[in-house]
Amino acid sequence: MPSLFQQIQAGRIWDFHGGIHPPSRKTQTSQKPIDSYSLPARLYIPQRQHIGVAGRVLVKVGDHVLKGQALTAADNAMAVPVHAPTSGTIVDICLHPSAHPSALPEPVFVLEPDGLEQWRPRHALDMLHADKAQILQRIQQAGIAGMGGAGFPSHIKAGAAAAVDYLIINAVECEPYITADDVLMQHHSDTIVQGIEILSQLLQPKAVLIGIEDDKPAAIKAMQQAVAGKNHWFVRALPVKYPSGGEKQLIQRLTNKEVPSGRRPIDIGIVVQNVGTAFAIAQAVLEDIPLISRVVTVVGQSLSRPQNMYALLGTPVHELLSACGFEPQPSQRLIMGGPMMGFTLPDARIPVVKTTNCIIAPTHEELPVAGPELDCIRCGACTEACPVNLLPQQLLWYSKAKDHTQLQAHNLQDCIECGACAYVCPSEIPLVHYYRVAKADIRETQREALKAEQAKARFEARKERLEREKQERAERNKQLAAQRQQQLADQQKQQIAEAQARTQAATTELTHAEIVAERERKKAEARAYQAAKLAAEQDIIQSAEPTLSADDRAEQDPRKAAIAAALARAKAKKAQASGEAESTSVEAATVAAAPALGNTVEPQSSSSDDAKKAAVAAAIARAKAKKAQASGEAESTSVEAATVAAAPALGNTVEPHSSSSDDAKKAAVAAAIARAKAKKAQASGEAESTSVEAATVTAAPALGNTVEPQSSSSDDAKKAAVAAAIARAKAKKAQASGEAESTSVEAATVAAAPALGNTVEPQSCSSDDAKKAAVAAAIARAKAKKAQSASNSEAATDPTQADSEPPLADSDAVLPPVPQDEPQVVAQPEPVAANPSAEDAKKAAIAAAIARAKAKKAAQNPQEPS
Amino acid sequence: MITALWALGALALVFGAILGYAAIRFKVEADPLVDQIDDILPQTQCGQCGYPGCRPYAEAIAGGDIITKCPPGGEATIKKLADLMGVSLDSLDQTQNKQEKRVAYIREEDCIGCTKCIQACPVDAIVGASKQMHTILSNECTGCDLCVEPCPVNCIEMRPVQTTAERWKWDLQSIPVHVVEVK
Ligand code: SF4
Ligand code: SF4
Ligand code: SF4
Ligand code: SF4
Numbered sequence A: 001m002p003s004l005f006q007q008i009q010a011g012r013i014w015d016f017h018g019g020i021h022p023p024s025r026k027t028q029t030s031q032k033p034i035d036s037y038s039l040p041a042r043l044y045i046p047q048r049q050h051i052g053v054a055g056r057v058l059v060k061v062g063d064h065v066l067k068g069q070a071l072t073a074a075d076n077a078m079a080v081p082v083h084a085p086t087s088g089t090i091v092d093i094c095l096h097p098s099a100h101p102s103a104l105p106e107p108v109f110v111l112e113p114d115g116l117e118q119w120r121p122r123h124a125l126d127m128l129h130a131d132k133a134q135i136l137q138r139i140q141q142a143g144i145a146g147m148g149g150a151g152f153p154s155h156i157k158a159g160a161a162a163a164v165d166y167l168i169i170n171a172v173e174c175e176p177y178i179t180a181d182d183v184l185m186q187h188h189s190d191t192i193v194q195g196i197e198i199l200s201q202l203l204q205p206k207a208v209l210i211g212i213e214d215d216k217p218a219a220i221k222a223m224q225q226a227v228a229g230k231n232h233w234f235v236r237a238l239p240v241k242y243p244s245g246g247e248k249q250l251i252q253r254l255t256n257k258e259v260p261s262g263r264r265p266i267d268i269g270i271v272v273q274n275v276g277t278a279f280a281i282a283q284a285v286l287e288d289i290p291l292i293s294r295v296v297t298v299v300g301q302s303l304s305r306p307q308n309m310y311a312l313l314g315t316p317v318h319e320l321l322s323a324c325g326f327e328p329q330p331s332q333r334l335i336m337g338g339p340m341m342g343f344t345l346p347d348a349r350i351p352v353v354k355t356t357n358c359i360i361a362p363t364h365e366e367l368p369v370a371g372p373e374l375d376c377i378r379c380g381a382c383t384e385a386c387p388v389n390l391l392p393q394q395l396l397w398y399s400k401a402k403d404h405t406q407l408q409a410h411n412l413q414d415c416i417e418c419g420a421c422a423y424v425c426p427s428e429i430p431l432v433h434y435y436r437v438a439k440a441d442i443r444e445t446q447r448e449a450l451k452a453e454q455a456k457a458r459f460e461a462r463k464e465r466l467e468r469e470k471q472e473r474a475e476r477n478k479q480l481a482a483q484r485q486q487q488l489a490d491q492q493k494q495q496i497a498e499a500q501a502r503t504q505a506a507t508t509e510l511t512h513a514e515i516v517a518e519r520e521r522k523k524a525e526a527r528a529y530q531a532a533k534l535a536a537e538q539d540i541i542q543s544a545e546p547t548l549s550a551d552d553r554a555e556q557d558p559r560k561a562a563i564a565a566a567l568a569r570a571k572a573k574k575a576q577a578s579g580e581a582e583s584t585s586v587e588a589a590t591v592a593a594a595p596a597l598g599n600t601v602e603p604q605s606s607s608s609d610d611a612k613k614a615a616v617a618a619a620i621a622r623a624k625a626k627k628a629q630a631s632g633e634a635e636s637t638s639v640e641a642a643t644v645a646a647a648p649a650l651g652n653t654v655e656p657h658s659s660s661s662d663d664a665k666k667a668a669v670a671a672a673i674a675r676a677k678a679k680k681a682q683a684s685g686e687a688e689s690t691s692v693e694a695a696t697v698t699a700a701p702a703l704g705n706t707v708e709p710q711s712s713s714s715d716d717a718k719k720a721a722v723a724a725a726i727a728r729a730k731a732k733k734a735q736a737s738g739e740a741e742s743t744s745v746e747a748a749t750v751a752a753a754p755a756l757g758n759t760v761e762p763q764s765c766s767s768d769d770a771k772k773a774a775v776a777a778a779i780a781r782a783k784a785k786k787a788q789s790a791s792n793s794e795a796a797t798d799p800t801q802a803d804s805e806p807p808l809a810d811s812d813a814v815l816p817p818v819p820q821d822e823p824q825v826v827a828q829p830e831p832v833a834a835n836p837s838a839e840d841a842k843k844a845a846i847a848a849a850i851a852r853a854k855a856k857k858a859a860q861n862p863q864e865p866s
Numbered sequence B: 001m002i003t004a005l006w007a008l009g010a011l012a013l014v015f016g017a018i019l020g021y022a023a024i025r026f027k028v029e030a031d032p033l034v035d036q037i038d039d040i041l042p043q044t045q046c047g048q049c050g051y052p053g054c055r056p057y058a059e060a061i062a063g064g065d066i067i068t069k070c071p072p073g074g075e076a077t078i079k080k081l082a083d084l085m086g087v088s089l090d091s092l093d094q095t096q097n098k099q100e101k102r103v104a105y106i107r108e109e110d111c112i113g114c115t116k117c118i119q120a121c122p123v124d125a126i127v128g129a130s131k132q133m134h135t136i137l138s139n140e141c142t143g144c145d146l147c148v149e150p151c152p153v154n155c156i157e158m159r160p161v162q163t164t165a166e167r168w169k170w171d172l173q174s175i176p177v178h179v180v181e182v183k
């Protein structure tokens, strides 16, 4: 029994399982010379044309580049650069449909040729003195990637460190139509042989096998002549059979070796290179011509002159087609690659890339559209045809059932997507399609699993971190507490010593009185709490009134106000529920409740000097904001009216406590509320009904006023600037409301706004804190943003109005710009506002009360129209 | 004979003692079923199942809760869980379908740097510091939605994941293979 090598030497070839014999249709182009065409107007050169990562971009828009100049640089082993196919100007770097079945846009260089074909300086490599690394570097720098279809960087294959027995040159070209390699061998066999020599110098194989199908007699003859006299170089003519050109199939045919599943040919000592790649390597090494063009078969019965072309990489497909006399049919299809493994192009602007070997423009008679898919009849023809010995029919079932485990058990990953099974299937089942989808699904699932694993790890790490932080904090607190106790003990000791030194009688009595007072207060609280609970359980409309009376009581006892707040919260919840209901009557109730809420809270703050209460108020405000948001999203317009009413209430809640406050923290709370409101306003602004817009508008002036008066009392130029900015923002908004369509709701908006404004002013009169101003400024900024987004959408419809109105708002900054619709309301509050004599806090409080009353009325009035 | 009985009895005692010790010494701490379920769940940690994370839900399933509460997992997860738990699929409500995959995106110019979103994110996929602009590591984001609500200025939105050529799925129309006629 002769050894394998002896058998190969003796010229033996083998066969693989399955395979098909589709009509080859190669004669249309194989006898013609390779043609070239005039320079296209623009070249679209994708930044990545191979498997791996794109290189680093070297040029910028406007740069003039020379022919062969690198446009990207390869920073790592898996990258290869792309080059300018001709001299010209980079006019753009943008996204362009890619030469991929998905045609997803990818980054390209757009090159406008200058027609001069000016080369960059070229330096041929001296093969006698060049070492392996130099040659490999040259191959990489020339941008050479497998030209047979996969686009794997050639320098990696050519630089294989493992011992190589056989170098196989793939010139099979088994797909129908394609003749690019055929004509290349006919016309450039010498250069190809030089390329193979370079490759054998790099790989040092025992033998070189050149596999060509026997339907290319001219190419076989040319290659045989070119390799004449070479030791251990064999040109093998293979009987036609698809898919002999598959890497693993070719290896089997030429050497009778099988590449194990999941391994690469190099693992069994074999390297396969495409004949086009060998040609490109020779050009790059010996002439320093990087990969900037390739031979492309342009074929199909829609063309009057089908032929092979030297196509510059980046040439849009339609340029090539028109150079071949393209007469498009109705619903013309274009296929890139062969009819078996290629893909249809959704767009004729897609450029030629390094892996493009063929473009087919078939007529419908030539490649008819597939008929409807029928059920599998279990004929087994697909199993007969599969070159990889898979069970396509089983795979089909599992693909349809999405059974990934079974698919993997049946070696779906080994399917080369050759399409032989689909070709023979009498039921016209697009089997390959199912496999491709299943493969993508499996890949996706694997990716997801990996991601889930990472997410879990991150989640665990976070939990651990939080736990650790908590412990650390507890530790610190313990230490601090211990310290404090120590201090306290020391102080107490001191105090005791001091007290002992002084007389004792008065002290004890005072303490006694304090205890009594405390007890009283607690009792009152408990009682009020009971009442609150009762009230909360009652119907909304009824409960609105008790609140008012509770409000009176609250003025006597600041603590009760807190209870009222709790009550208000309960009501807010109910109001929310009703806000989502659709009947209008319930909404009216909501509206009634809202002002009440506002009032309940206010006295508390005006009489309080406790930061905690302010925080409670803030909590209520936030709860209300949520509710308002929910109702804003509801569809009935009356619900939006409720939103409108809620806004003034909110406004009131905030203001008084700031009027009495001298604490920056409260201001911060106010800011938080304002932000929450901004959110709500935004949400309602996004709702579709126009009245919602009106609501947005309401909230805004209320906010705005809070800020403005500050400037009137301030002596700080910066604040004034801020106020001006706000005024402008508001002007924009006011305008937006002017464009809103439902007038009735808008009127409500307008009425509510001034009332709000007035209540706010006292705050500023008493404020003397720069921090608050800063906070207000922050709010203003937030609002400005919102206002901008609102105006962007609305002012766009009526820009003229947008320009005309702002001055008006600027001129009277204190005056809310909205009230044009209802001037009398504005007129009244104005004096109050304008009197920032405000040496007296009481007056301010009265003003607030008036404003509140008006807010209530205003809020109730618009209910009827809506 | 007696010696043999004694010897066997002694052996039985010795092995019994060893086994008893081993049972205590090498006790398996976690319930392996919970681990298995947890591995199937998508680990989005979104809490949409009503539990504070995937593992608590895994524990609940092991304790008898229904297996259809995880929207991010979709049909595939339910199927796997059904296999694992021995539940028949037909009896389950299969209305929950996997939606389009999305990740959060922060409109950076609007961010006020309040750090609220960071506190909400269960997988630490948000970077930022107090009063600084925040941004999302979209590769780490599980699309759980939890950061959207806390943002006071509504600058976080969920955007569909960009399809890339690597992730793209084939569709029938792009494959011309079936149009080759048989002569
Ligand atoms: S497409 Fe896959 S399953 Fe079908 S014949 Fe080719 S290798 Fe076999
Ligand atoms: S060739 Fe088509 S019909 Fe026949 S067994 Fe395969 S899939 Fe079924
Ligand atoms: S719904 Fe699913 S993904 Fe979300 S926490 Fe629950 S189990 Fe995890
Ligand atoms: S960034 Fe947002 S959506 Fe993404 S994981 Fe974190 S919280 Fe969830």
Ligand code: SF4
Pocket: B106, B110, B111, B112, B113, B114, B115, B116, B117, B118, B128, B134, B150, B151, B152, B153, B154, B155, B156
């Ligand atoms: S919650 Fe919003 S505003 Fe706050 S830091 Fe996150 S993205 Fe920025």
